[in-house]
Amino acid sequence: MNMAATECLLQMFEEHHELEDYQSGVPRWCTGCGDNAILTAVQRLCRNEDLRPEKTVFVSGIGCSSRFPHYMKTYGFHGIHGRALPIAEGVKMARPDLTVFVNTGDGDCCSIGAAHWIHAIRYNMNITVMLHDNQIYGLTKMQASPTSPIGTKSNTTPKGSYLDALNPLTVTLGVQNVSFVAQAVDWIPESLYDILSAAYHHKGLSFVRIVQRCPEWLPKIHDPAMHDPNRILLLNHERGLKLSPTLAKVYKNQLTHDPLNIDRAREIASSTDPIPVGILYHNPDVPCYEDTRHSGQLRTTELIEKGLNKEFDKVTVWPQDAEPRAA
Amino acid sequence: MNDISFKEPVRQTRGPAKKSESGKPVKVLKEHIVEIISDSGEGAQRCGQSLGSIAAKMGNGIWTVEIIPAEIRPPARSVAGASGNRIRIGQGPVSNGGDNTGLVVAFNEQVLLGRVRSGELSGDCIILLESMWREHADPAIVASYIETHDALKKAGYRVYEIPMERECLALVSDARRGKNMFALGMLCSIYSLDLEVAREQIALTFGKKAQSVIDANVKLLDAGFIWAEVNLDFKYSIPATRAKEAQIVVNGNTALALGVLASGMEICSMYPITPATSASHYLSDVLERIGGIVHQAEDEISACAFAIGASYAGKCTVTITSGPGYSLKQEAIGLAVMGEIPLVVVNVQRGGPSTGQPTKAEQGDLMTAIFGSHGDAPKVVMAASTIEDCFYSIITARKIAETFNMVVVVLTDSNLATSQQPFPRPQFSESWLAPPIDQSVIPPGALPYDWDKTTGLARRFIPGQPGGEHTLTGLAHDRASHVAYDADINEQSIHARSLKLAALQKTLKAPPLFGDQSGDLLIMGWGSTKGAIEEAVELMRAEGHKVSSMHLRFLQPLPPGIGEAMRRFKKVMTIEGNWSDDPNDEIIDENNRRYSALAILLRSRFLVDVDCWSEVRGAPIKPSTICGLIRGKLKPAVKSKQAKAKKS
Numbered sequence A: 001m002n003m004a005a006t007e008c009l010l011q012m013f014e015e016h017h018e019l020e021d022y023q024s025g026v027p028r029w030c031t032g033c034g035d036n037a038i039l040t041a042v043q044r045l046c047r048n049e050d051l052r053p054e055k056t057v058f059v060s061g062i063g064c065s066s067r068f069p070h071y072m073k074t075y076g077f078h079g080i081h082g083r084a085l086p087i088a089e090g091v092k093m094a095r096p097d098l099t100v101f102v103n104t105g106d107g108d109c110c111s112i113g114a115a116h117w118i119h120a121i122r123y124n125m126n127i128t129v130m131l132h133d134n135q136i137y138g139l140t141k142m143q144a145s146p147t148s149p150i151g152t153k154s155n156t157t158p159k160g161s162y163l164d165a166l167n168p169l170t171v172t173l174g175v176q177n178v179s180f181v182a183q184a185v186d187w188i189p190e191s192l193y194d195i196l197s198a199a200y201h202h203k204g205l206s207f208v209r210i211v212q213r214c215p216e217w218l219p220k221i222h223d224p225a226m227h228d229p230n231r232i233l234l235l236n237h238e239r240g241l242k243l244s245p246t247l248a249k250v251y252k253n254q255l256t257h258d259p260l261n262i263d264r265a266r267e268i269a270s271s272t273d274p275i276p277v278g279i280l281y282h283n284p285d286v287p288c289y290e291d292t293r294h295s296g297q298l299r300t301t302e303l304i305e306k307g308l309n310k311e312f313d314k315v316t317v318w319p320q321d322a323e324p325r326a327a
Numbered sequence B: 001m002n003d004i005s006f007k008e009p010v011r012q013t014r015g016p017a018k019k020s021e022s023g024k025p026v027k028v029l030k031e032h033i034v035e036i037i038s039d040s041g042e043g044a045q046r047c048g049q050s051l052g053s054i055a056a057k058m059g060n061g062i063w064t065v066e067i068i069p070a071e072i073r074p075p076a077r078s079v080a081g082a083s084g085n086r087i088r089i090g091q092g093p094v095s096n097g098g099d100n101t102g103l104v105v106a107f108n109e110q111v112l113l114g115r116v117r118s119g120e121l122s123g124d125c126i127i128l129l130e131s132m133w134r135e136h137a138d139p140a141i142v143a144s145y146i147e148t149h150d151a152l153k154k155a156g157y158r159v160y161e162i163p164m165e166r167e168c169l170a171l172v173s174d175a176r177r178g179k180n181m182f183a184l185g186m187l188c189s190i191y192s193l194d195l196e197v198a199r200e201q202i203a204l205t206f207g208k209k210a211q212s213v214i215d216a217n218v219k220l221l222d223a224g225f226i227w228a229e230v231n232l233d234f235k236y237s238i239p240a241t242r243a244k245e246a247q248i249v250v251n252g253n254t255a256l257a258l259g260v261l262a263s264g265m266e267i268c269s270m271y272p273i274t275p276a277t278s279a280s281h282y283l284s285d286v287l288e289r290i291g292g293i294v295h296q297a298e299d300e301i302s303a304c305a306f307a308i309g310a311s312y313a314g315k316c317t318v319t320i321t322s323g324p325g326y327s328l329k330q331e332a333i334g335l336a337v338m339g340e341i342p343l344v345v346v347n348v349q350r351g352g353p354s355t356g357q358p359t360k361a362e363q364g365d366l367m368t369a370i371f372g373s374h375g376d377a378p379k380v381v382m383a384a385s386t387i388e389d390c391f392y393s394i395i396t397a398r399k400i401a402e403t404f405n406m407v408v409v410v411l412t413d414s415n416l417a418t419s420q421q422p423f424p425r426p427q428f429s430e431s432w433l434a435p436p437i438d439q440s441v442i443p444p445g446a447l448p449y450d451w452d453k454t455t456g457l458a459r460r461f462i463p464g465q466p467g468g469e470h471t472l473t474g475l476a477h478d479r480a481s482h483v484a485y486d487a488d489i490n491e492q493s494i495h496a497r498s499l500k501l502a503a504l505q506k507t508l509k510a511p512p513l514f515g516d517q518s519g520d521l522l523i524m525g526w527g528s529t530k531g532a533i534e535e536a537v538e539l540m541r542a543e544g545h546k547v548s549s550m551h552l553r554f555l556q557p558l559p560p561g562i563g564e565a566m567r568r569f570k571k572v573m574t575i576e577g578n579w580s581d582d583p584n585d586e587i588i589d590e591n592n593r594r595y596s597a598l599a600i601l602l603r604s605r606f607l608v609d610v611d612c613w614s615e616v617r618g619a620p621i622k623p624s625t626i627c628g629l630i631r632g633k634l635k636p637a638v639k640s641k642q643a644k645a646k647k648s
Helices: A004-008 A034-049 A065-071 A084-094 A106-112 A114-123 A168-173 A189-201 A223-227 A245-250 A262-269 A289-293 A301-314 B044-057 B109-117 B139-154 B164-169 B179-190 B195-205 B211-231 B252-263 B277-286 B300-312 B323-328 B330-339 B366-371 B387-404 B414-418 B487-505 B527-542 B562-567 B597-606 B623-634 B641-647
Strands: A056-060 A075-078 A099-105 A127-133 A180-185 A206-211 A232-236 A254-256 A275-282 B031-038 B061-067 B083-090 B101-106 B121-130 B158-162 B247-251 B267-270 B293-296 B318-321 B343-349 B380-383 B407-413 B420-424 B471-473 B519-526 B547-552 B554-556 B569-576 B611-614
Touching: A034 A065, A034 A127, A034 A189, A034 A206, A056 A065, A056 A084, A065 A075, A065 A099, A065 A127, A065 B471, A075 A084, A084 A099, A084 A106, A084 A114, A084 A127, A084 A289, A084 B267, A084 B300, A099 A106, A106 A114, A106 A127, A106 A168, A114 A168, A114 B300, A127 A189, A168 A180, A168 A206, A168 A262, A168 A275, A180 A189, A180 A262, A189 A206, A189 A245, A189 A275, A262 A275, A301 B252, B031 B044, B031 B061, B031 B109, B031 B179, B044 B061, B044 B083, B044 B179, B044 B195, B044 B247, B044 B420, B061 B414, B101 B109, B101 B179, B109 B121, B109 B139, B121 B179, B139 B158, B164 B179, B164 B211, B179 B195, B179 B211, B195 B211, B247 B252, B247 B414, B252 B277, B252 B318, B252 B343, B252 B387, B252 B407, B252 B414, B267 B277, B267 B300, B277 B293, B277 B414, B293 B300, B300 B318, B300 B323, B300 B330, B300 B343, B323 B330, B323 B343, B323 B366, B330 B343, B330 B407, B330 B471, B343 B387, B343 B414, B366 B380, B366 B407, B366 B554, B366 B597, B380 B387, B387 B407, B387 B420, B387 B487, B407 B414, B407 B527, B414 B527, B519 B527, B519 B562, B519 B597, B519 B623, B527 B547, B527 B569, B527 B623, B547 B562, B562 B569, B562 B597, B569 B597, B569 B623, B597 B611
Parallel strands: A056 A075, A056 A099, A075 B471, A099 A127, A127 A206, A180 A206, A232 A254, A232 A275, B031 B101, B101 B121, B121 B158, B267 B293, B267 B318, B318 B343, B343 B407, B380 B407, B519 B547, B519 B569, B569 B611
Antiparallel strands: A180 A275, B031 B083, B061 B083, B061 B420, B247 B420, B380 B554
8 A cells, every 4th residue: 555645755854843833722621630650651652652733633532531532633533433443453453653642532432432342452453542430421521431340329320230341441451452551540641641652662462551540530549549659550671761860769569570461461450459550562563454455556556457357357248349458 | 976987088179169078069158157056055156156257267248146045044945045046157258147048957846836936047057967866765845846846847857867976975975065166167168168177166265174175075076077078968159259458357345345445544443244354354354464454343432533533534434234224324424524524435235224135135225325414414415336346446446435525435236246357357456546645734724624616625624734733523514614603614614525525526527328328218327237237238239229318427426428428319228126106006196106216316417308127026137137127118118007098
């Protein structure tokens, strides 16, 4: 597949961007909403990586977190509920030269879009996916989501939710072709940034579940973990993240975990208290769907004409007096 | 019969022959309809397709229709299990499947019964029936065979019992895998087709197999030919009026897929569904060779969303589906309408609602194509009416989608999808292809939805264009693509998206009338019924009836000239393959009668009293049925309920 004008364009001069180059509008999220922390981390990432705004696309579905692209001064696609992943896949397939991010919520990804989530992991396209998991439906005003802890009182579950929460990490780690799974919490900005940066640098689908607070509908749910650093389990490894002295000083509950060890990753992922934070799984060698599928041919007018005529030749009935032309 | 020696088979000349070399009189026919039917898996479809291709190569006009059981492996020898092919062969071009079958080759009497009972055979149909069942070990089968055979003879059919199995076993060990080529040989003899062309066709059909396979099949073909020459007492010839230009012979789904190649679209995103899938099968094979891909998504919704993503990124994409899949795509189609993302959606219609009749023809999705999704979601709706149209419609659809930043729905149906008809070989034109992706700098101050006041059109910003950064949203938005809850802005944006249909409408030409410009009756149609309607109109005009027809390619927007044309006729009616109430039903009157889809559209737009007739029998509408309708419509109604009601 040809990239024609887009990939072939040379960058003639160094570009440098400031934070403001990625900021657009004033976020309309609630004060204390975890989305704000994620937005800040992502804008820092874009600035530090000098991502060209016109070559960067944020795709989202529907929900509080899916407003994300509106606050980025890049290209954005605020789509429909649950379908951020297939839209992003289409963008990436058509234009591998674009940097594609997906912002999706727990309802968007794990409920209405669950089928796409499973298959996005299988496709393993080079996309960074942020699961903004606040464990509740916010925009539609407090209904239990698949990741709400059992017993969560909400407008649709006034007596408390009935089912055990779905664990997005173990589900993701159970799908063939998984290549990058990490978990972050919105209230530790340094590790959130480091994890998103590692996710961005991974070639393949990087899935980052971000445990985030919803001050409006589930204000207290993460208080215990916020107030007790030992309820956070920081993962470190030479192939994963290295902890800064500051972080290591505050969060003493640490585990050296090799991100290539998927069995151990699944074990760690099933823990909800303490909350594991860091890279659970990272395999840089899983092929990307867009690479597998692209034929590598330069798609010229001549190629199309030749291909088409070759197909016509197979089914042509020539007039009696005309000799069949050479194919 | 086993001792037939392999002498060099008789060569047929290509022109009409008075007498064959075997001395039989040859009856020259203008056209004939022939069927080959068997249990599923016995190869009748391959036999029929080959016969169609051979006749087409001889220069005959053909229209082939697949006879497909709904199940993958229906039980052997079952009435509902008939699998095969129906080929209408004519001297000149053939535009539809025609009326009743004149000759049928049946591998058992049960599959034949299915065809007899559904009224597909003409009264004097010639039946070539496999005779092995007469000596079968199971007495019940023998009894069934004899009973059916005798009943068919009594009913007036010309039944010939053919020992196909026995003849084939003299040449191959498994007759089940060769009887179809023996049958093909018989048919080549019966219709005086060139055996050399048939041999070439076999080589082409089995091209990927070993030479021994080709040789065995050619042997069977020759044997069938000789057997028919020696043993049958009749022989036909349908002399071809050869087309002067090169023709291609494909079915509608292949034509559609070729259209995708020719349109320059690079990505086809789909999910398997009958009867649309074969288009994607074909594309999976060829699109990659020219640097494209077929993406099989995890579901229909994803297939559409993926296509939207790719289109948004600058490469207009096609998604191909059928009714149930089309319903699943509706929300995503609404997003493409709202975001003004070009998109081509093909709906190869099948019988509905729900799972309905997956392999059968119906035109039930016109309303959902036009009015589907939610809110005001204007989109372009086109319908292909011939196999050739399946090819060109896709090229046109891609262009309209990108020019107007709209969703273009192309409707075909399972009649077109599986039917073969030759059409002039298209000459490639660079203008068919999409232009390169615009990556130029957007001037400061330019807005992503700067709707033109007159046409509603706006220049689309594509990712990669510096200065064009904005977030496309399915929410109501203003010219800057900012979320807007303002009443005026909401109304302006809906107005702009609606105007684009009017702008397109201004560019369309009036559809031509088939027949005179005025008269007693105008028949309106759309989609795959074109050939049958025009054939019937031609026949009725020859009988002196003042009837014309008009076939619509654009259903949304409707092109100009329709209202004026309709007003020049005393009566107007649509003929369609979807549901409409019969006004003669006991509780049906003008207050509750449900009209067929096109009739509703025409009545509401033009305030003309358009009547309709439709059927949902899962099969293409026959020209003879339409002839009957025209005669009935032009006869003064004496006993109609409305007439009675008016009198009282």
